[in-house]
Amino acid sequence: MNRTFPLPVLVWTLAVAYALLGDTVHAARRPVMPDSSGHESLASLGARYGFPIPSVSNKTITLKSKYTTMVFSGDRRKLLFNGTLIWLNGPVVKQRGKWSIAKADAVKTIGPLLRSAKNLPPAGSCMVMLDPGHGGNDAGAMGRRKVYEKKVVLDISSRVRSKLEASGVVVKLTREDDSYLSLSARSAIAKQSGADIFVSVHVNSAHNSSAAGIETYVLPFAGFPSTAGNNDSRAYSGNKHDEANMLLAYSVHKEMLSHEKSEDRGIRRARFDVLRDAPCPAILVECGFVSNKREEEKMLKAEYRDNMAEGIARGILAYRHRGKTAK
Numbered sequence: 444m445n446r447t448f449p450l451p452v453l454v455w456t457l458a459v460a461y462a463l464l465g466d467t468v469h470a471a472r473r474p475v476m477p478d479s480s481g482h483e484s485l486a487s488l489g490a491r492y493g494f495p496i497p498s499v500s501n502k503t504i505t506l507k508s509k510y511t512t513m514v515f516s517g518d519r520r521k522l523l524f525n526g527t528l529i530w531l532n533g534p535v536v537k538q539r540g541k542w543s544i545a546k547a548d549a550v551k552t553i554g555p556l557l558r559s560a561k562n563l564p565p566a567g568s569c570m571v572m573l574d575p576g577h578g579g580n581d582a583g584a585m586g587r588r589k590v591y592e593k594k595v596v597l598d599i600s601s602r603v604r605s606k607l608e609a610s611g612v613v614v615k616l617t618r619e620d621d622s623y624l625s626l627s628a629r630s631a632i633a634k635q636s637g638a639d640i641f642v643s644v645h646v647n648s649a650h651n652s653s654a655a656g657i658e659t660y661v662l663p664f665a666g667f668p669s670t671a672g673n674n675d676s677r678a679y680s681g682n683k684h685d686e687a688n689m690l691l692a693y694s695v696h697k698e699m700l701s702h703e704k705s706e707d708r709g710i711r712r713a714r715f716d717v718l719r720d721a722p723c724p725a726i727l728v729e730c731g732f733v734s735n736k737r738e739e740e741k742m743l744k745a746e747y748r749d750n751m752a753e754g755i756a757r758g759i760l761a762y763r764h765r766g767k768t769a770k
Contacts, residue, residue, distance in 0.1 A: 483549045484541040485515060492557050497542070504535065504542045511557065517542055520670070524556060527697050528709035532667035547664045555690040559765050569763055570613045572638035574717060575600040576645040579623025584648035586739035593621065595742050596644040599730060602752030603644075603759075610760060626716035634722040640691065640759060641725035643717045646742065648734040655738050656706030658729040659696040661688040662719060663712035670711040679719040687724035690765060695726060695758030702754035703747065705731060705738075728755060 485497050489506045498505045502517030514523040520531040531552060533545035544553075575597040577583030583592030597618070604614040615636055617629045624632075633641045647658065663669050664685055665678035681688070692710045700707055708729075718725050730751045731738040741747040 481546055482536065482538045482543040483546050484538065484543045485535075486541060488544070488549050488553065499542065513553070515542065515544070522552075524553075524693070527693065527700070528707045529693070530670045530709050530711050532664045532712060545667070547667070551664060551685045552689050555686040556693055559690075568613065569639045570615065570637060571607060571640045571642070571759060572615055572617065572633040572636060572723075573600040573603055574617040574629050574633075574641065574643040576643060578618050578621055581623055584646060584733045586733040586742070587736065588739055588743070590733050590739050590742050592646045592648075592733060595646050595733070595748065596730070597621070599748050599752050599755070600644045602749055603642075603755045606752060606756035607759060610756075612759070612763075627720065629717050630720035630722070633725075638723050640762070641717070641721045641723055642691075642695070642755060642759065643715075643725070643727040644755070645727060645729050647729040647732045649732060650734075652734055652736065655732050655735045656708040657696070657699050657703075657731060658708040659692045659699070659710045660713045660715060660718065660727040660729070661692045661710060662714060662721075662725070667712070669713045671713065673714065675714055679714065681719050681721045681725060684721070684724045688718075688726065691724045691759075691762045692726045694762040694765070695728060695755055698758035698761060699728065699730070699751060699754030702757070703750040 485504050485506060489495070489497055492508075494506045494508050494511075498507075502519075504515040504517060506513040506515075512523075512525055515521070515535045517535050517537070520534050522529045522531055522535075529552065531544060531548045533548060535542055535544055537543070575593070577593040577596070579593075581593065583596070585591055597620075600616055601619075604616060607614045615632075615638070617632050618624050629643070630641075647654070662679065662681045662685070663676070665682050666676050668674060668676055689710075696707075696710050699705075713727075715727055718727060731742065731747075733739050733742060
C-alpha cells in the first residue's frame with residue numbers, strides 16, 4: 444500500500460536523521476573521555492565526613508580533622524592514615540582537575556576506618572582462629588642462624604592464644620604442633636569451627652637482606668590488582684568481608700607497630716589462598732624478615748615474640764570493641 448507524507452513531516456524526518464548521522468560521525472572523531480564514575484574526589488570524600496577542604500602541596504594531599512589525618516600521595520596507592528601506612532587498591536589520580544580515589548577505596552577502605560562498618564561482629568561471643576603458617580615438611584622461610592619460620596610463628600600464635608583467652612576470647616589454632624597442613628585445609632578448619640576472625644601468622648623473607656619491617660595483608664577488592672601487581676582481579680568468597688578485613692588489618696597492624704619498634708611496610712593486598720577462601724574477616728601478618736640479620740636475631744628472643752603476640756592480641760581486641768559499638 445503506497446503511503447505519502449506531508450512535506451513538513453518529511454522535512455522534519457530528514458532533519459532528525461541528518462542530525463543523528465552527524466552526531467555519530469562527530470562522536471567517532473572526538474577523543475573518548477575517561478569515565479570518572481568509578482572515582483570520588485578527595486574534596487567530596489572529606490566533605491562527606493566533615494573534613495575541611497584538603498590542602499595540596501605538589502602531589503601530597505592532606506585531609507585533617509580534630510582526630511584524623513589522612514595524607515594521600517598523588518599518582519600512587521599510598522595513604523598514611525593517622526601515621527599508619529595503607530596501600531590503596533587503586534592509585535590517587537586526577538579526575539577533571541581534582542585528586543580522586545577509587546570509589547571502592549572511599550567506601551571499603553576509608554569508610555570502615557572513619558565509621559564502624561555494619562558488617563562487623565556484633566557484641567557477644569567471638570571465636571578467633573589463629574593460623575601458624577607452614578609446619579611439618581614445609582619449614583617456610585629460614586634465616587642464616589637456622590631460625591625456622593614454622594617454629595617462630597607457632598610460638599607467637601600460642602602466645603596470642605594465651606593473651607586472648609585471658610580476656611575471655613575463645614581461640615583455636617589450625618595447628619598446635621609441627622605438622623603439615625595444606626592451604627585449603629586451613630580455610631576448611633576455620634569454616635568448620637565457625638570462626639569469626641581468622642589471622643594467619645608468618646615471618647617474611649627477601650633476596651634483599653636489608654629488607655625489614657612488619658606487613659599485614661588483606662584481600663584486594665574485586666577488579667583491582669594486588670599490591671605486587673598480580674594480574675588476577677577476580678572476586679573471591681573472602682571479598683564478602685572487604686570492610687571488616689580492612690578494619691581488622693588496621694587494628695592489628697597498628698598495635699603490632701606500637702608494641703615493637705619496626706619499619707612500617709604497610710597494610711598490603713594479596714590474593715593468598717587463606718585470604719581468598721576465608722569464611723570470615725581474615726588477615727595475614729608478617730612479623731619481620733628472617734632474611735634480615737638484625738630481625739632474625741630478635742626472633743630468637745622471647746621478648747620480641749611476645750611483643751608481636753601482644754600487638755596481634757590487642758589488635759584483635761580493639762577490632763572486637765569496634766564491632767560491639769557498630770550501629
